[in-house]
Amino acid sequence: MKLVQMTDIHLTAPGKTISGREPTENFKKALVHALDNHSDADALVITGDLSDWGDLEDYQRLRDILSSVPMPVRLCIGNHDERETFLSVFPDLAGENGFVQSAFDLPLGVGITLDTWGPGSHAGHFCEKRLSWLDEKLSATDGKIWIFMHHNPVPIGIAPMDKIMLQDAEAFAAVIARHADKIAHIFHGHCHLPLSGSLHGVPFSAPRGTNHAGWPDFKAERSLSSSDLPEAYAVILANETSTMVHMVEYGYAGDIRNEGSPDYADWDRLTMIR
Known part of the structure; x- marks a missing residue:
């Protein structure tokens, strides 16, 4: 199974920039790169912050851009989104109790998208209704389960970021613990950092x-930190016994060099390019 995860696309009006970069153009570039290199992916999942300000036009623009993507697309919402505005453009994604949550078939089990949005807050929220829905879905599902969400469910050790992580983390973790034997992986965004760990x-x-x-x-202590590191998305490769997650820095503009053969017999001090 191959999946593509994009996150924190932060769409804005054309010509508007964030950190000197134009989010809509960068998202289009990410799609072109992914489709050029991973057109065989079984799904594209975008894990939130679809819009920078939750504007209607951003979701309309996203709908139009995604209309030409040939693979199934799944969407989560994040703290920069506005749920009602989003659902006015993507009404089919309204799940139980109006949350943007769903379960869907994958070649290797079941994918689940979660809604961690809360009004007037950059932190993540996962109320009793959402917890109950997730618990029921996990209980009713056999085989591997792949969870996609926006907010990080575990502190990352950076104080300003941890203030806006998933606030209902203990209750969420308790549900995960009950079903840990069948959950293959949790994918999130929000932090704008490459992260890995376990829960x-x-x-x-x-x-x-x-x-x-x-x-x-x-x-x-108070402010989030940014950098000029390249834009990126993830490629997930999975089979029955393993999962590999690549971060593809498609925004890298430097050279890609051929360093020679990986075969040991070809390694030679005189001819090996270093």
């Missing part, structure tokens, strides 16, 4: 976003 033995990961990049400033 009750369940691995999780996040790539950098498709526009502006974060920076892991462990001394920061």
Whole structure:
């Protein structure tokens, strides 16, 4: 199974920039790169912050851009989104109790998208209704389960970022713990950093976003830190026994060099390019 995860696309009006980069153009570039190199992917999942300000026009623009993507597309919403505005453009994605949550078939099990949005907050929220829905879905599902969400469910050790992580983390973790034997991986975004770890033995990961990049400033107390690192998305390769997650820095503008053959017999001090 191959999946593409994009996150934190932060669409804005054409010509508007964030950190000197134009989010809509960068998202289009990410799609071109992914379709050129991973057209065999079984699905594209975008894990939130679809719009920068939750504007109607951004969701209309996203709908139009995605209309030409040949693979199935799944969407999560993040703290920069507005749920009602989003659902006015994507009404089919309204799940139980009006949350943007769904379960869908994958070649290797079942994917689940979660809604961690809360009004007037950059932090993540996962109320009793959402917890109950997730618990029921996990209980009713056999085989591997792949969870996609926006907010990080575990502190990353950077104070400003941890203030806006999933606030209902303990309750969420308790549900994960009950079903850890069947959850293959949790994918999230929000932090604009490449991250990996585990929660009750369940691995999780996040790539950098498709526009502006974060920076892991462990001394920061109040402000989030940014950088000029390349834009990126993730490619997930999975089979029955393993999962590999690549962060593809499609925004890298430097050279890609051929360093020679990986075969040991071809390694020679005189001819090996270094």
